Amino acid sequence: MQKFKKMRISITNLKGGVGKTTIATNLAASLILRGYNVCLVDTDLTQMSSMEWAGNRESDLPHVSVFGVNEKQLNKEVDKLNGEYDIVIIDGAPQISELAERTILASDILIIPISPSIYDFRAFENFLKKLNQVNTMRETYGMRLVETHVVMNRINERSNLSKGIIEAVESYSIPIFSTRLANRTAYGETATVGLSVVEWRDPKAANEMTQMTDELIEIIEKFKKE
Numbered sequence: 400m401q402k403f404k405k406m407r408i409s410i411t412n413l414k415g416g417v418g419k420t421t422i423a424t425n426l427a428a429s430l431i432l433r434g435y436n437v438c439l440v441d442t443d444l445t446q447m448s449s450m451e452w453a454g455n456r457e458s459d460l461p462h463v464s465v466f467g468v469n470e471k472q473l474n475k476e477v478d479k480l481n482g483e484y485d486i487v488i489i490d491g492a493p494q495i496s497e498l499a500e501r502t503i504l505a506s507d508i509l510i511i512p513i514s515p516s517i518y519d520f521r522a523f524e525n526f527l528k529k530l531n532q533v534n535t536m537r538e539t540y541g542m543r544l545v546e547t548h549v550v551m552n553r554i555n556e557r558s559n560l561s562k563g564i565i566e567a568v569e570s571y572s573i574p575i576f577s578t579r580l581a582n583r584t585a586y587g588e589t590a591t592v593g594l595s596v597v598e599w600r601d602p603k604a605a606n607e608m609t610q611m612t613d614e615l616i617e618i619i620e621k622f623k624k625e
């Protein structure tokens with residue numbers, strides 16, 4: 400059997416409250432339930448939300464390992480974790496700092512969550528500038544560019560604001576997950592008990608996270624072949 404190619408996936412944007420932790424924890428648990436060997440890295444050491452989420456998780460559920468990592472150690476620690484885990488998911492920190500650059504550098508795949516707010520959209524535009532700088536640097540060193548995908552979070556399909564933000568994001572030629580996450584109480588409720596919505600009683604939430612996981616698995620499989 401072909402050896403699983405190690406993968407580093409970051410969920411990041413230069414802003415708090417866009418759903419980084421929600422998406423990182425949900426995808427980690429969902430991938431583990433599919434049999435992938437995954438751990439989570441929490442870089443937001445002031446909030447430590449991913450760590451808190453895992454701490455709330457009942458011990459009879461599939462275990463999700465979460466490691467708090469200091470920005471200066473990120474690349475080294477993620478490399479080390481990749482020795483043990485096939486997929487390392489990095490829950491990004493919200494501030495514009497060196498950490499954003501380090502996170503991009505330490506990633507194979509980047510997932511940028513955006514919720515329907517003009518502030519989130521501006522943060523996304525700023526983040527793209529950073530991403531372009533890092534990609535130029537990677538190109539210089541003959542490294543592969545970071546594979547980047549946007550996730551639309553907290554979308555209300557009928558709202559003009561949601562539609563407007565989706566159109567604005569589409570004007571950048573960055574792939575967008577076709578699965579959009581709606582604004583659902585299930586995300587807040589599961590966060591407090593350390594669950595993924597695929598383990599929860601809201602079938603609509605479970606269904607959209609299942610679809611998002613399917614899409615991510617496709618991205619991962621394609622990435623491994625290239």
Ligand SMILES: Nc1ncnc2c1ncn2[C@@H]1O[C@H](COP(=O)(O)OP(=O)(O)O)[C@@H](O)[C@H]1O
Pocket residue numbers: 414415416417418419420421422448493552553554580581582583584586587590
């Ligand atoms: N799709 C969603 N529907 C409802 N609430 C959400 C959704 N995504 C995130 N939230 C809530 O928004 C808040 C911020 O999300 P969080 O994942 O902590 O963002 P970040 O990690 O980017 O700061 C949390 O209270 C979370 O439960």
Ligand SMILES: [Mg+2]
Pocket residue numbers: 419420421443446448490491
């Ligand atoms: Mg967070």
